Every structure is written in C-alpha cells, then in structure tokens.
Amino acid sequence: MSFLGIDLGTGSLKVAIVDENGREQAAASVAYALETPHPGWAEISVQTWWRALCEAARRLPAGLRRDVHAIGFSGQMHGVVLIDADGEAVRPAMLWPDTRALGLLDQWPEPQPNPVAPGMAGPLLRWIVQNEPQSARKTRWALQPKDWLRVALGGAVATDPSDACATALADPAGVWDQALLERLELPHEWFAPLAPSYAAGGILSREAAQELGLRAGIVLAIGAADTPCAALGSGLASDGDALLTTGTGGQIVVLAEHAPQAVKGLHRYRAASDHWYRMAAMQNVGVALERVRGWLSYEWVDAYRDAFGDTTAAISSAAAGLTFLPYLTGERTPWLNPAARGGWLGLALDHSRGTMMRAAFEGVAFSLRAGLDAIRASGATVTTLKLAGGGSVDARWRQLLADALNVELHAVDCPNAAPRGAAILGGLASGHWHASDLAALAPGATRVAGPQGDAALAERYARFLDLYGRVESWFGKTPLR
16 A cells, blocks of 8 residues: 655656655656746746656556555645636646736735735735736636646645645635635635645546556545645654755744744744644745855865865854855845845955855855744744755755754655655545654654854854844845735
8 A cells, every 4th residue: 555645846746655654665756847928927837737747657666656545735835726617727827936916915914924925826816807807707716736736636626724824815724814805806716615634635537547557536635735745744743843944945844733923024834734833934045055156166065175174265254254145036034025135245355265155154054043033933942953955965064054053953864755745645635544643654864963052153143133134224125015
C-alpha cells in the first residue's frame, strides 16, 4: 500500500510516492515557465500543469503507481484559477508573483488579519471584475491551484482553510468573509465550500487514471497549501514545532495549537492539520546571495572559503564596520515594504571581495533573524528549528545561521517535504493514518549547529536593524497592507 503526493509549485510540479510507513519510495519533478504577457503579470495555462503532471507520473515506476491507494495535494499559495460550469479554465491561471492588482490594495480596510499582497486571490479577482468583465461572466468557480488540479482529476469542488485564509477574502480561521466579498463586488457563489485538508474530496476518474497509470476510484484528499504541506512532511506535528526553509527566499514556520497573536508583518494561517501556524516570509535569501556571488565574480566554493575561512579576506564584518542590507526585491516580514532595497554601507579601501561576501551572508542571516523576532514577539518561544532547503548545506553557513538566530538547527532528512506532506494527507483521507500518527511519521533530523553566544555578531545585528530604520524612508516606502 502506498500514497501519492502531488505538489503543484510555481516553477515545477513534483510527485512523490510514500509507503504505508511514510517512507519515500520514488519521486519525480517537471519544470515549467511562467508567462508574462504584460509587465508585472504572472500567468500560466492550466494545460501546462496537466502536461507536467502526466509527464511526472510517467517517471514513477509503474508498479508503485498501481499500488497507490490515495492521492493528496499541495499547491502554491495565493493566485487563482477561474473555471466555468463545465470545469474548463476561463483564462490562464494568475499566480502569486503577479503585481497587476498592486493599486487595489487600499480597497482592503484596516486592520487585516494577515498582510494583503497583490498576488493573492482577493486582489486578483477584484482586478478581474474591474478589467475583464467577460471572464467574470463566464466564471462559475474561483479556485486555488491545488483545488483546480483535484477537480481536474475527478474530485469535488472544495477548498481547505489553509488555502482560504491566504486569499485575503477569509477570516483567520479560513471561513469566507461574506461582508468583504460583498464590499469588493465578488460573487459569493464563486467560492468553494470548505473542508479539512485531510478530508476525502472525491475519487480519481477513469479518464485521469488512464492518463496517470493509476487505479480509478482511489480517494482524493482535499489537500493543503504548499507551506503547511511542507511543514507536515518535515514532521511538524505539535505546538511549538518550527521549521526554517532557505531557498530563493526564506520561511520560518512555527506550529500553534490555537490562533496566534496578531503581529504586524507576520502571517498566521491554518495548518494542514487542525493546528495553526505562524509564518515569517523573507524574500531575499538565495536570490540575494546568488546575485552578490555574481557581482563579486565568485564560484561558490571560493565564496564560502573567503567569507568563512581563516584568510585575510575573512576579516569579520565587525572589524571591517561593513553592513549589508539584502533587500534586493523588497521585503515582507517584518517590514512589509516592497520598495526596500539593498547594498553595503561602511566600505573602505582595505575591504576585499571576501569581506563583502561575508557581510552579505551576515545580512541575509540578519534578515532571517528579523523575521524570527516577529514570531517571538507573537508569543512563540523558539529555541530549535528544523532546517530544510537547498541553500542551507554548508556547515559554516549553518553555524552562522545558528548564531544569528540564537537557535539549535536540526537538518531534516526529507528532500521532498511538500509532496510527502501531500501524500500523508492522502493516507489520512483514506483512513490509513490518523492525526495521532503524525508525530511518529516525522522524518529523521540531525543536529547540525547550535548558538555559540557570539556577542560581536549580536552587536552587528543591532547595527543592521539601525541601518534599515535610518534608510527606510529613502527607498520611497510603499507598504503592503
């Protein structure tokens, strides 16, 4: 007996099969590109998603596919897919990087339970009503990406609280805000009924089963957004469990048994289980370090050597007096400032590439610390973080993160956390697992770093915060709501 998890991401679709004990048996992925028909738009044809799913499924062993008993879904958060009464897409899907609705954010009254961004379903749908009335007239359902995929496989029209609460159209618990829908002139009937992420949401159709090499009639779970699926797949099961993910951006997720306190710049959403989670979302981790590496003409091995080695180039940023702001693409947590920008301050003639690279590593670590500070301000005590993401492998970088964040880091042995979490939801929906089994399903994790009480680093973090506060107005702040 096995379970299939499908993760419908922004740049790729991933699939993973796990066995009855939650161990990954096979995985595959297929990449695709977004479409930008106009500046600031981010769209994709749903047929691109469908072709990617079929190709990814074919890459899985046929024998394992025939043994799949249920399917779970994980999907990129925000964005929206419009379908008509026949289930056909009205237009290309609009995705979270889309900024066409930036000028509409003032239509959301303050205070909001979570920050509102232009790529969320709410602003995008408001834009549709104002600018594409022909699309609005054809629309029967406005779905989240993973919900469209489940419907395409023969499942029910539904959504879960983890996706609904991130649309800017629902209350913090994920229940549709009928008064807000009316204020924004969005038809109530567009929005799918709610069900738990782990509930059954229909069965696989015969046509889809033939396309994917699976058995018809197997259970389809409702599924959840990708962040809570990755948390579930990484083993977050109890109040206070926490995960740091470093990739292009960075996320810190902390599970909570009850609704967390509201803190500016911090997201508080529903988890894939009956929990909640706090989330700090930082935009500039791998993207900032990669750009700095390019500017300084480094290969990665040399960048790490000069930034962390015992050479002259590795003079600490404290001695050099050099601070780097990594906000090359604006920032979400904690500043909520898309206009924020980055750079070095304190450069001197005796500085080297290595010193500048070291300052960049520290600046990124400090931006993650600022996000973690927002989580701590909401009432969470975080002393340990599970660690995931391809940008967190080097031992020296991990040690800097542990020191900057003042936490122990435990690397998770789970390369495909989101599809694994989706597969677990399939197992829950089919009755194979129950909520009480989740802690036992957690993957292994190895302690890789702990804080060493670096007082000089703490001083540099204070300097970093002071610098951002001094220059924020210079960027021409246009805050998210």
